[in-house]
Amino acid sequence: MKALALLVLGACAGETGTIQLELATAPGSTVLDGVQRLRVTLTDPPIVVEAPRIDDGFDLLIDVEAIGTVGVLIVEGFDDGEALVATGSSPPFGVSGINARVVVYIAAPLTIGGAPVGLPAARIGVGSTSLSYGFALAGGETIDGTRSDSIFIYNSFDHTLAAGVAMPAPKSFQTLATGSNNGVYLFGGRGSDGTPTGSLWRFDTNAQPSGSFTVGADSVELARERAAAIPLTSEHFVISGAPPINVDFGVVTARTDTPALAGGVGLVLDDRGIGVFAGDPVTRLEGEVLESYAVSTVADTTAAIVGTAAVFTTATTALLVLDPAVASDPGSTVDALSVIRHRPAIASTALHVVVAGGTDDGGLPIATADILDAATLERITTVPCVARSGASAYALPNGQIAIVGGEPANDVIELFTPSSPL
Secondary structure, eight states, X not given: OEEEEEEEEEOTTSOEEEEEEEEEOOTTOOGGGGOOEEEEEEETTEEXXXXXXXXXXXXXXXXXXXXXXXXXXXXEEEOTTOOEEEEEEOOOXXXXXXXXXXXXXXXXXXXXXXXXXXXXXXXXXXXXXXXXXXXXXXXXXXXXXXXXXOEEEEETTTTEEEEOSOOSSOBBSOEEEEOGGGOEEEEOOBOTTSSBBOOEEEEETTSTTTOEEEEOOOOGGGOBSSOOEEEEETTEEEEOBSSOEEEETTEEEEOOXXXXXOOEEEEEETTEEEEEEOSSSOEEEETTEEEEOSOOOXXXXXXEEETTXXXXXXXXXXXXXXXXXXXXXXXXXXXXXXXXXXXXXXXXXXXXXXXXXXXXXXXXXXXXEEEEETTTOOEEEEEEOOOOBSOEEEEOTTSOEEEEOOBSOBOOOEEEEOOOOO
16 A cells, blocks of 8 residues: 555644545556556545656645535546546545545556455355445355354455454355444354354444454244345345245344245335345335236346346346336346356446356356446446356445455455546
8 A cells, every 4th residue: 555645634623634545456456657647636625636756656735624524535547648547536534623544446447456455265155245334244164165253344445354353153155234333234154064054143343343243043943045135224134045034123033925035136215125036026025015026037146226226137148127116117128248147246336337257158257347337237348357156246435346255265355446436
């Protein structure tokens, strides 16, 4: 990581603070070597500072009135021909009289590269879930079948991977979901003896210094692994499988309205929790009411919310688009992908959709990702990425998308960097 700039924050009441801005790149990246002019923009209050390359890199000092607004730092690097060759941004932060450190990950626009950090060993079966400032990673097993009791937090403000206290037991293929205040629920998974479990734990990410676990009831009769958690509200999740499971404020119960639900996506729409579940047919859950769409999905589909639509991958290069608000929606398809992808990672921001990896029809992992326009689902470009399937992807608050986990065993966290938002 390279120190870049100091933001000196001064408030009318005499409060002052300093934000140290640093840059991070993918391991081994030379993206900064071609940067001859650097521009740093604070969005609110709006300030733009530029600096040419000097022997030691770049030197910037930004004086800012600490007025309590919420701003974003955007970094752009230009080459000798004034082409944008590197960019990145911070998550939103309070511009106030505080002392803080912000790290901006820099990469070429519309590319996927390795994060500055990764897991300590190659694993499969790593559970994960999104947090307001990053994501959590838990458990997994190495190539020799040894299961891990570790949990990590990736923080997009400084691009670090912080280890939490050990889980109550080693697990792999757990189901993770995020509750209120970034609390992480962990259900089931493969236990030490290699069989599915029915335990429920809650990890408090705010407990100092390394978080803490609360152990809930063990629902042996509901044991499962590789299930998906569909968030309907901040403390209500539906876990896929047979039978489906409700988790309400840490209480686990079996659903009796349907024998099974496959994976899918959840969306809070107009203050209503709505889930759309893959299957034959696709089903919609609102409250306690299940309804069927007149369409079906393949067994290895993956899905994401794009805007207010539920988007599923298919056994072709097309994506299936459904409106979660309308159970009678017949759905539509958009031919968007460069190749057929089985079990790819998929996630979206307001601007982009990333569909990464997966396997081809022969079962071989694919080492590319399709970058789509989030408004139209038109393919913008196809870029290299780690060849893996069954990975998870998460939109980060700085506009990037992280890709984690999957098979074959790996230790890599990848980051998609969008084009400059300016």
